Amino acid sequence: MRILMLGWELPPHNSGGLGVACYELSRALANQGMHISFVLPHAKQPDEPSHDFMDVHHASPLTSTSDLNAYTGSLDAIRAAQKHYQRYVTHFLSSEEPPQVIHAHDWLTFEAGVHAKELSGSPLIAHVHATEYDRAGGQSGNPYIHEIEQHGLLMADRIIAVSQATKNLIVEKYSIPSDKIEVVHNSVNEDDFTQDEASTKTLYTYARSLQAEGTIVVVTVGRLTIQKGLAYFLQAAAKATERYDKFLFIVAGDGEQCQELVRMSADYGIADKVLFTGFVRGRAWRELYDVADIFVMNSVSEPFGLTALEAAVQHTAISLSHQSGVSEVLKNVFKHNYWEIDRLADELIAMATSEGLRQELADGSQRDFQHVSWQRAADQCLSQYKLVGAHA
Amino acid sequence: MPITVQTGRGSRMSRSIVFYLHVHQPWRVQPNSVFDTGVKHDYFDDASANERTDNEAIFHKVAAKSYWPMTTVLEKLLGEYPHFAFSISITGTFIEQCEKWDIELLRQFQKLVATGRVEIVGETYHHSLAFFYSRFEFEKQVLMHREKIQQLFGVRPRVFRNTELSYNDELGQWADSAGYDGVLAEGWGPVLGHRSPNYVYQAAHTSRVKLLLKNYRLSDDIAFRFSNREWSEWPLKANTYVSWLEASDDDALINLFMDFETFGEHQWEDTGIFEFFADVVGSWIAAGNAFVTPSQALRLYAPRDEVSMPHTVTWADSERDLSAWLGNRMQTEAMSYLYDLEASVLRTGDEQLIADWRLLQTSDHAYYMCTKWFNDGDVHAYFSPYKSPYDAFLYYLNVIRDVRWRVSEHHKAVL
Numbered sequence: 001m002r003i004l005m006l007g008w009e010l011p012p013h014n015s016g017g018l019g020v021a022c023y024e025l026s027r028a029l030a031n032q033g034m035h036i037s038f039v040l041p042h043a044k045q046p047d048e049p050s051h052d053f054m055d056v057h058h059a060s061p062l063t064s065t066s067d068l069n070a071y072t073g074s075l076d077a078i079r080a081a082q083k084h085y086q087r088y089v090t091h092f093l094s095s096e097e098p099p100q101v102i103h104a105h106d107w108l109t110f111e112a113g114v115h116a117k118e119l120s121g122s123p124l125i126a127h128v129h130a131t132e133y134d135r136a137g138g139q140s141g142n143p144y145i146h147e148i149e150q151h152g153l154l155m156a157d158r159i160i161a162v163s164q165a166t167k168n169l170i171v172e173k174y175s176i177p178s179d180k181i182e183v184v185h186n187s188v189n190e191d192d193f194t195q196d197e198a199s200t201k202t203l204y205t206y207a208r209s210l211q212a213e214g215t216i217v218v219v220t221v222g223r224l225t226i227q228k229g230l231a232y233f234l235q236a237a238a239k240a241t242e243r244y245d246k247f248l249f250i251v252a253g254d255g256e257q258c259q260e261l262v263r264m265s266a267d268y269g270i271a272d273k274v275l276f277t278g279f280v281r282g283r284a285w286r287e288l289y290d291v292a293d294i295f296v297m298n299s300v301s302e303p304f305g306l307t308a309l310e311a312a313v314q315h316t317a318i319s320l321s322h323q324s325g326v327s328e329v330l331k332n333v334f335k336h337n338y339w340e341i342d343r344l345a346d347e348l349i350a351m352a353t354s355e356g357l358r359q360e361l362a363d364g365s366q367r368d369f370q371h372v373s374w375q376r377a378a379d380q381c382l383s384q385y386k387l388v389g390a391h392a
Numbered sequence: 393m394p395i396t397v398q399t400g401r402g403s404r405m406s407r408s409i410v411f412y413l414h415v416h417q418p419w420r421v422q423p424n425s426v427f428d429t430g431v432k433h434d435y436f437d438d439a440s441a442n443e444r445t446d447n448e449a450i451f452h453k454v455a456a457k458s459y460w461p462m463t464t465v466l467e468k469l470l471g472e473y474p475h476f477a478f479s480i481s482i483t484g485t486f487i488e489q490c491e492k493w494d495i496e497l498l499r500q501f502q503k504l505v506a507t508g509r510v511e512i513v514g515e516t517y518h519h520s521l522a523f524f525y526s527r528f529e530f531e532k533q534v535l536m537h538r539e540k541i542q543q544l545f546g547v548r549p550r551v552f553r554n555t556e557l558s559y560n561d562e563l564g565q566w567a568d569s570a571g572y573d574g575v576l577a578e579g580w581g582p583v584l585g586h587r588s589p590n591y592v593y594q595a596a597h598t599s600r601v602k603l604l605l606k607n608y609r610l611s612d613d614i615a616f617r618f619s620n621r622e623w624s625e626w627p628l629k630a631n632t633y634v635s636w637l638e639a640s641d642d643d644a645l646i647n648l649f650m651d652f653e654t655f656g657e658h659q660w661e662d663t664g665i666f667e668f669f670a671d672v673v674g675s676w677i678a679a680g681n682a683f684v685t686p687s688q689a690l691r692l693y694a695p696r697d698e699v700s701m702p703h704t705v706t707w708a709d710s711e712r713d714l715s716a717w718l719g720n721r722m723q724t725e726a727m728s729y730l731y732d733l734e735a736s737v738l739r740t741g742d743e744q745l746i747a748d749w750r751l752l753q754t755s756d757h758a759y760y761m762c763t764k765w766f767n768d769g770d771v772h773a774y775f776s777p778y779k780s781p782y783d784a785f786l787y788y789l790n791v792i793r794d795v796r797w798r799v800s801e802h803h804k805a806v807l
Contacts, residue, residue, distance in 0.1 A: 243426055332766060334782055346425045350786040356721030357785055364763055 001390060003029065004099035004116060005038040006089070006109035010056070012281060013045055013065045015072065016223060017306040018129050021162070021186050022105055026054050028378035037099070039089060041068055041081045041108075057092065060084035070108060071135065071223055072255065075142070078108070086112045093119050100390035101125060103381070107132070107145055110152025117155065123388035125381070126156035128166055133173055134301045137226035150174050157388040160184050160381065162304040163325025169303075184380045185329050187372040188309045193286055203284050204291045207248055207275070211291070215246045216352040219292035219316075221280070221307040222299070224255030229298040229321060229338040231257075231264060236298075236344035238268035244349045247273055252288055254279040289314035293358060294351050299324050300338050308333075312369045317361035319347045329372055332364020407644045408682040409637070410604055410689050411478040412576065413652040414553075415501075416519050417454065417486045418756035420445045420777050424790050430797045436751060444777035451489045455497055458656030463500045465655075465666050469673050470507050476673055477509040477683045480652065481553050484517030484537050485754055487544065498544070505545045511685035512541055513576060514549030520753035521717060523554055523563060524704075525731040533750070534570070551576065551686040555755050557606065557649065557707035558714060561700055564595035564603070572601060574690045576649060578707045579605030583699065590644035592693040596700030602690050603699055606649040606707060610636060615650040619663040627664070630671030637676065645684075645693050649707065709764075717758040722785040727758060729792045733799065740802040749795055752788075760784035 005026055009019035026036050036054035042062050050056075060081060062068070067077040089112045098120035104113030105127045117124040131149060132141035140146075153159055153174050159181040161167040167181045207217050218237070222228040230251065237249050251261065251274060258276065265274040280288055289295070295311035295318045305326035311318055312330055320327045321338035334347040351358050419436040422445050436447060443449065469476050482501065490498040504510045516522055517537035522530035534552075542548055551574045552567050559577035567575050579589025587593075589605040613633065617623045625632070637646060651658065659665040677683070684692065705712050718724055730752055737749045760776040761784045778784040 239427075243429075331780075332763065332782070334786075335779070342425050342427060346427070346786060346790070349426045350789050354722070354725055354785070354789060356723075356725035357782065357789075359721050360763055360785075361782060364766070 001033075001101070001385065002035045002037070002097070002099045003385075004089075004092070004102045004122070005036050005054070006085075006102065006104040006113050006116070007038055008041055008068070008070050008105065008108040009065070010038070010040060013042075013048065015069045017186070017304065018070055018106060020306060021129060021304075024187070024189055024374045025377055025381065027051075028374040029381060030054055031375070032378055032382065034382075037092070037096070039085065039092065039109075039112075041085045057088065059088035070106070071225070075144075082108065082111060085109065086115050089116050090119060098122050101385045101388065103127060104152065104156075105129060107149045107152060110148055110156075114152055114155045117157075123157040123385075123390060124155060125158050125160060125384055125388070126152050127160045127162075128153075128170060128303070129162050130303045131166070131169060131173070133169060134166075134303050135225075135227060137228075137300045139226075156180075158182065158384045160384060162186055164328050165323075165325045166303040182380065182384055184377050184384075185325075185372050186304050186306055186309065187374045187377055188306065188313050188369070189374060190313055193289070193310075193314055203287050204250075207250065207291050210248050211293070215248050216293045217248050217250060217291055218294045218296060218348060219250045219252065219288055219311075220296045220298065221252045221285075221288065221310075222297070224251070224253050224257040224261055224276075226257060227299060227301055228253075228255075229300040229323075230261055232338055232341055233296060233298040233344070234261060234264050234268060234270070234274065236341045236348065237265075237274065238270050239341060239345035240348040240352075241270050241273060243345070244352055247348070247352060249274045250277060250288065250292070251275065252277045252280045252285075289316055292316050294319065294348065296344070296348075297321065297324050297326070298338050298344065302326070309369060309372070312365035315362045315366050317351050317358040318365050319344065319351070330365050330368045332361060332368050334361070406680060406682050407638065407640060407642065407646065408684045408689065408692070409676065410645065410647045410649075410684055410686055412513065412647070412649045412686065413478065413480045413654075414650070415459075415480055415482040415486050415652040417447075417451055417483075417489050418519065418754040419485055419489075419751045420447055420450075421752075421757060421787050421791055423778075423783070424787050426790050426793070429790055429793045433748070433794060433798065435748060435791045435794070447489065448493055450777075451493050454653060454657050455494055457661070458653050459497055460500070461661065461666060462652065462655040463497075463504060465670055466504060466510075467500070469670060470504065470509055473673065473677050473683075475677060475682060477511075477685045477688070479511040479513055479551075479685050480504075481513040481515050482541075483515065483519045484533075484540055485519060485751065487540060502545060505547065509685070511551070511687055512545055512547055512549055513686065514538060514541070514552045514572070516555060518750050518753045519555050519755055520750075521555060521558075521714070521727065521755050521758065522731075522753060523558070523566075524714070524718075525727065526734055527566075529731070529734060529753075531570075533753075550574070551604075551690070553577075556714070556717070558704050559603075559701055559706075560704045561596050561702055564598050564601050564701075568595070568598035568601040574602045574604055574686060576604050576647075576686065577606070577701070578705050578712055579607055579647065580705050580712045582712075583701055583705055587697060587699075588641070588644070590640050590646055591696035592645060592690060593697055593699040594695040596698050602695050604645075604647050604686055604689060605699070606647050608707070610646060611648045611650050614648070614665075614669075615654045615658065618665060618668070619659050628668070630668055630675055633668075633672055634675045634679065637672075638679065638681070643693075645689055716762045716764060717755050720761065720763050720781075722761045722763075722781065723758045726761065726785060726788055726792070729789075733792075733795060736799045736803075737795065740799060742798070742802055745795070745798050745802070752791065752795070757784070757788055761788070 007022040030053035103125045132145040295316045297308045302324035305324040308326045319334040336343040422438040516533040553576040593603045595601040
């Protein structure tokens with residue numbers, strides 16, 4: 001089966017989970033013998049890895065990927081890139097046999113997906129990793145983007161949502177009938193964490209030295225944006241520290257809220273206990289979960305939340321907000337509402353002061369992880385393709 | 393060894409049933425936060441309690457569904473059949489809740505015991521795991537229970553059961569030295585081997601203590617399977633069940649042990665459990681078989697063999713061990729924190745503090761932290777008032793901290 005995969009990013013040039021999910025899903029589908037043509041909006045990057053399992057196409061000569069960041073790029077830059085993208089897809093379809101299915105990821109490629117469907121007559125699968133409501137962190141977001149999402153969702157033959165919560169949101173906010181939407185949970189590639197590190201673990205020297213003296217390291221990973229609920233997280237951190245002071249909080253990620261969060265940690269008097277690492281990838285990313293005693297995801301609105309699953313694979317005690325889609329997969333974790341600061345502080349203290357609790361949570365979430373896999377996600381996608389008439 | 397038993401049809405060799413029901417309610421810990429530590433000391437009662445941890449509401453619910461209807465059925469059967477007899481164990485925590493919220497229910501139990509055909513089995517007042525942590529505390533709780541039973545029912549238990557029917561040879565030896573005639577335990581196949589649970593056994597390394605071993609197949613047919621529509625025997629009729637009972641040896645002593653709440657709470661009234669039970673009792677007696685209390689059984693039946701249980705066996709789960717209570721690190725940590733406080737709590741002499749510390753020993757608290765049934769996404773199998781075993785541990789840990797705080801406040805005040 002030939003699949004035209006319309007994505008916006010792939011690692012290492014990814015802004016977050018979207019690129020990782022597209023990559024892993026494509027690889028799992030390729031493992032099942034699917035032929036994948038993956039279209040990216042930008043030019044080939046100097047350090048871009050080559051993929052032997054799919055053909056990667058570059059839609060434009062634009063060299064900068066940061067302008068196109070799925071979350072932080074300016075709308076003008078993204079709109080311009082989308083025009084190039086659509087033009088490239090038109091060109092692609094005129095020179096190649098039509099694909100059996102078009103699989104478009106998020107609003108960024110929905111227009112191109114609809115266009116490709118019109119040109120080729122092939123069925124369109126719209127895969128929703130996040131909606132504008134999620135990105136706006138509970139506010140309404142950009143109505144222009146809503147419209148593009150709405151159109152894409154209406155025109156799609158089937159919709160894949162990364163969680164039941166996302167499915168509910170699509171039904172509620174975009175008035176799409178629920179029987180058109182299938183939930184396919186993301187997974188994590190365990191091999192990402194088994195890479196042999198050349199040297200001994202040294203990237204978090206400071207954290208590890210405190211840890212050796214009994215400090216509990218709490219990690220949160222994500223874009224520093226209102227969607228991630230980090231202001232609440234810092235308030236909970238401050239509250240927990242009032243009762244138990246052997247904490248170190250590592251906030252990994254980048255984003256527009258960075259300055260505000262740094263200031264907040266100073267205002268709360270915990271600046272010396274909060275480390276901001278910036279965006280982490282590669283070794284720094286892998287080791288982050290290793291150094292973590294506790295992983296927190298306190299998102300206001302999180303369609304899925306891959307990083308929590310990564311923490312689960314890495315045997316970490318986890319606390320999630322109910323507003324995270326990944327909480328449909330992870331049962332053996334603490335759960336709270338993102339605004340429940342006292343409750344999160346309470347959980348942090350309980351985990352910090354009980355080794356047994358941390359162990360049980362870590363064991364439990366690792367067991368939960370066994371219920372998901374990219375292969376399973378690929379199988380679910382394949383059955384959606386079949387539903388719309390695509391056959392191998 | 394053929395024996396004779398007095399039955400409605402006069403003296404003849406007969407099969408007997410020891411029917412035993414366990415009556416218990418815990419004092420559930422209210423959801424709390426670490427910010428309550430040192431501030432709020434009322435762990436079990438809360439006007440703002442949610443539905444799942446509202447001890448009073450749960451008590452009334454179970455009383456209406458189970459305690460009242462079942463004691464009424466039992467009272468009627470005792471009236472109708474002069475040879476019907478059974479036994480109960482009734483925890484101190486349950487009695488306290490009765491005294492607080494439904495004194496009439498306590499009178500109802502007293503009425504049953506006053507017939508002389510309802511034996512009370514001894515246990516720890518707090519339904520605790522103290523035997524496995526502190527012999528001193530364990531004996532204190534057994535004594536507290538004995539005194540409470542003596543005061544309310546005017547009887548002294550001659551037969552003992554430990555929490556969740558947990559038994560090992562050490563408990564047998566303890567019961568021997570404490571002067572009990574017998575102990576109730578699980579008739580677990582791997583322990584008995586080819587031997588049947590339908591006999592009295594001598595407890596290993598004891599001179600007088602005998603064991604009555606639960607026939608778990610026949611007990612669980614009622615306690616667990618009765619209303620299960622997937623079960624091949626559903627719907628189970630009394631005559632079918634009695635035919636299973638009668639398939640045993642002529643001189644069999646069948647020990648049917650289960651929770652009192654089986655009737656009405658675990659198996660709801662609309663399953664027909666009450667009529668079923670009354671019919672079983674009627675048909676069993678009509679066929680010339682007997683009901684005996686544990687003490688009667690020990691008098692009537694000589695031990696067939698000696699049974700040794702070096703490792704602790706309980707009546708719980710397929711494992712028949714304590715893993716639902718002490719199987720994970722949260723549970724063992726919580727219990728060791730609790731029992732580590734023994735000396736310092738007792739030294740305060742603060743009655744309220746000591747009472748609270750003891751209520752925290754009720755095994756249900758540890759059970760709520762069990763993660764065994766919380767896997768595979770099967771949250772429904774997790775029988776607990778809390779959302780997760782981790783929440784259960786969190787609330788419990790906060791309370792433990794408050795107990796520590798009270799201990800240190802007390803010692804400060806003394807200085």
